[in-house]
Amino acid sequence: MRSREMGAPARMRAVVAASSGVLALLVPLLLSAQLLASAAPAGSSRASSAAPADVTFSRDIAPILQENCQVCHRPNGVAPMALVTYDQVRPWAPLIQHRTGLKDRAGVMPPYYLERGIGIQQMQNDERLTVEEIEMIATWVEAGAPEGDLADLPAPIEWDDSGAWRLGEPDLIVNTQEFFVEAGAPDWWGDMESVDIPMEGDRYVRAVAIREVNTVVGDAANETSVGGRWIVHHMIWTTVGGDSSSGLTAWPVHELGRNPDIFAPEAGRLLRAGSRVTSNSVHLHSSGRDTRAHLEIGFYFHPPDYQPEYRSLGFELGDGVNIDIRGGEENLQELHAYQVLENHTKIVSFEPHLHGPGYRMCLEAIWGMQIETLNCSGYDHNWVKQYVYDDENAPLLPAGTVLHLVGYMDMSEDSPNVPDPRNWQGSGNRSITNMFIDLGSRVALTDEQFVEEMARRREVHQVSVNDHIVGCPLCMANLPPFPAEEPAADGPTNNDNGQP
Amino acid sequence: MKARSILLLTTSLLLLAEGGIAQSRPSFDFGQGVSPAFEGWEENEDGSFNIVFGYMNRNWEEKVQVPVGPSNYFALVDHGALNDSEVSGYDANRADQGQPTVFLPRRNRFIFKVRVPASFAEGSQELVWTLESGGSLERAYGSLARDYRIDNMIIMSETGALGAGSSNEQVRANTPPVIELETGIDQVLTVRTGESVTLAARVTDDGVPRRGGSAPSPTATPEQLLNRALNPPRRITVGKVNGLYFSWYVYRGQAGPVSFDPPQVKTWEDTRAFANSPWAPFWVPPAAPEGDRWVTIATFNEPGTYILRGRADDGGLFSDVEVTVQVTGPVL
Numbered sequence: 129m130r131s132r133e134m135g136a137p138a139r140m141r142a143v144v145a146a147s148s149g150v151l152a153l154l155v156p157l158l159l160s161a162q163l164l165a166s167a168a169p170a171g172s173s174r175a176s177s178a179a180p181a182d183v184t185f186s187r188d189i190a191p192i193l194q195e196n197c198q199v200c201h202r203p204n205g206v207a208p209m210a211l212v213t214y215d216q217v218r219p220w221a222p223l224i225q226h227r228t229g230l231k232d233r234a235g236v237m238p239p240y241y242l243e244r245g246i247g248i249q250q251m252q253n254d255e256r257l258t259v260e261e262i263e264m265i266a267t268w269v270e271a272g273a274p275e276g277d278l279a280d281l282p283a284p285i286e287w288d289d290s291g292a293w294r295l296g297e298p299d300l301i302v303n304t305q306e307f308f309v310e311a312g313a314p315d316w317w318g319d320m321e322s323v324d325i326p327m328e329g330d331r332y333v334r335a336v337a338i339r340e341v342n343t344v345v346g347d348a349a350n351e352t353s354v355g356g357r358w359i360v361h362h363m364i365w366t367t368v369g370g371d372s373s374s375g376l377t378a379w380p381v382h383e384l385g386r387n388p389d390i391f392a393p394e395a396g397r398l399l400r401a402g403s404r405v406t407s408n409s410v411h412l413h414s415s416g417r418d419t420r421a422h423l424e425i426g427f428y429f430h431p432p433d434y435q436p437e438y439r440s441l442g443f444e445l446g447d448g449v450n451i452d453i454r455g456g457e458e459n460l461q462e463l464h465a466y467q468v469l470e471n472h473t474k475i476v477s478f479e480p481h482l483h484g485p486g487y488r489m490c491l492e493a494i495w496g497m498q499i500e501t502l503n504c505s506g507y508d509h510n511w512v513k514q515y516v517y518d519d520e521n522a523p524l525l526p527a528g529t530v531l532h533l534v535g536y537m538d539m540s541e542d543s544p545n546v547p548d549p550r551n552w553q554g555s556g557n558r559s560i561t562n563m564f565i566d567l568g569s570r571v572a573l574t575d576e577q578f579v580e581e582m583a584r585r586r587e588v589h590q591v592s593v594n595d596h597i598v599g600c601p602l603c604m605a606n607l608p609p610f611p612a613e614e615p616a617a618d619g620p621t622n623n624d625n626g627q628p
Numbered sequence: 629m630k631a632r633s634i635l636l637l638t639t640s641l642l643l644l645a646e647g648g649i650a651q652s653r654p655s656f657d658f659g660q661g662v663s664p665a666f667e668g669w670e671e672n673e674d675g676s677f678n679i680v681f682g683y684m685n686r687n688w689e690e691k692v693q694v695p696v697g698p699s700n701y702f703a704l705v706d707h708g709a710l711n712d713s714e715v716s717g718y719d720a721n722r723a724d725q726g727q728p729t730v731f732l733p734r735r736n737r738f739i740f741k742v743r744v745p746a747s748f749a750e751g752s753q754e755l756v757w758t759l760e761s762g763g764s765l766e767r768a769y770g771s772l773a774r775d776y777r778i779d780n781m782i783i784m785s786e787t788g789a790l791g792a793g794s795s796n797e798q799v800r801a802n803t804p805p806v807i808e809l810e811t812g813i814d815q816v817l818t819v820r821t822g823e824s825v826t827l828a829a830r831v832t833d834d835g836v837p838r839r840g841g842s843a844p845s846p847t848a849t850p851e852q853l854l855n856r857a858l859n860p861p862r863r864i865t866v867g868k869v870n871g872l873y874f875s876w877y878v879y880r881g882q883a884g885p886v887s888f889d890p891p892q893v894k895t896w897e898d899t900r901a902f903a904n905s906p907w908a909p910f911w912v913p914p915a916a917p918e919g920d921r922w923v924t925i926a927t928f929n930e931p932g933t934y935i936l937r938g939r940a941d942d943g944g945l946f947s948d949v950e951v952t953v954q955v956t957g958p959v960l
Contacts, residue, residue, distance in 0.1 A: 312774050314779045316781060318794070353774055364792060444864045455767075547773045548771065550769050551666045552663040555865070557786060557793050557866070560775045560776060565865075
């Protein structure tokens, strides 16, 4: 039986209270007077088919802010300003219009860059505002940001300390050692102290979330650096040991500003009792200020009797050796990488990983003559986002499919995360040199699982013969189910370390 | 930084994954230009700074040659003064800062340093390397920009010795190889065309990082060798096979008329499988010669002045020596 209880938690559960009160760099809005000035409304009339003409804060804007912004922007929240009351919001109205209007480009708020109008749109924990909400905000600001009738205000949310996690309070939280990076220190890579995991029995994990809890101890508050909201720019980590086996479980790479991993429902990853979190690959980069930080790793468990059915699939899609980005180019520069799928594959998530000049990444599937874009997204090397597909819309690709990854690099004067865009850039591990990788996750499917998944997909979407399901080139083949077989004697096929 | 040394194979897990291929640009052999690269800066104990440069030659075969002059020069200018490629900052007195005139194929990182005084930190000047090749003029703008600060760990990481970014206390304590050149240092060697010089150097190292790569078993069958060769190379971040080697190449002069015996390990990032380069999949570092004494015979077929650079590289860090050879015409 598949476990389907995971689902996407309601956005409103993602309530925050920074329990430690030291999330000073977890700041969704990077503010500057210059940006604020440039964000002033033009005053031009703005056609909006979706927004009513008399948009008010109380009736229309406050609910949007409650659902999408106050998770960080609230008193004692982690953002630099609260966006709860009208008096708090009004001074920022032009900036709110500017940042929400950036759509899928770096700087957009909330920070989530999936492009609309191309590829699969059904994602778990989609943080985008709707088009209607964006237009509503613009209409409101351009009308002078009226407050409206106080009686229209929604009831205020009572924030508690459980919601700093986007998926709700984890079942288990493990803290790493504290890291300290001086202002202006060079990049550092290396190992960290291992951390024992306080568990009594093995459990399969359905999701894992990591957040950097940091505090600036230096005085140079105006100093900045590439990805400078965080000092842990990546951590490649595993859990090892435990009573049941000396085996190892690999977990998704942590990156700066990253959102949670939600594994395929049929492919939970094993966290062994008595094991410990280890990493020999922590990449630290200066925030431009003396900064202390540690990581909190939140595990979300499947029920105790859960057993995986699918095999997690490791893969490499990217190019770390041929990156060649000219300085000072006004046009975007492209990188390309390809991969032939050796297994029937369900893509669980798409995770663009670029570095400073990263602007956009697209993933397309080539099945014979059929070429289809699965997704494109913008990129911001302050918030490295992954896009976790809704399970009933995740790409189902047959073996032999060619995946084509395209990266778009911005070396123009306006590129926000490049210290000196005049300079040529190549590959490297530093935050100012470049990577080009899809770090998403996948599961391998047997022939039977593949056919079963496609049949279920057709059923869920109630397709007709004239339909097409994006990312599923064989879904309309209507292949017959495999005949029932006796259950295998040796149990599930999941590979504990997440690799093939 | 407090840390416990736990060596895990986390990054190597990536190597177990499904394969991929990647190619960002066409593989030109000849005719393309070279981009000068600002690699970063480091501070010296006396407060001065080294501004470090390298380059990217877009050719896979051509060793591009650009003599020091209006097409290959340095300038110390106010920030932004050389943003316009039509503007020249050429000053013959400052043009030569030790940059190469022979550019090996592909990526060559951390190739040379230009020392600037401590006062460089206070002013608004920048150190600009202008290079015109392949029909285009490109520049590298050296500065003390915060994100560009480098040290030995960054050199090890950027050249691929640390994989995707793994280190432990032993690796972090790595020291570069030491070269004792028997012939030619601080002197100019003179030979006639067609003649050779013997270059001998003793190279010692601390053995860090641990030697990588492995040669196939001497008893491997042809089928086993074929299966090994058919394993497609997979690398999504810069990677390198660690292991000490010592290699000569032409740094200044003409590349073509010089031959080396034995053939030298490529010091550039030849990432093609089975290439003789530490960045090539399946590369195996050479065995250390007897007495750690590396002997190379260089033969010159055309007159000219050549600067040969010898690089000793342990995989993580490297040291360079240079020898100047004056080649005169043959006896008539």
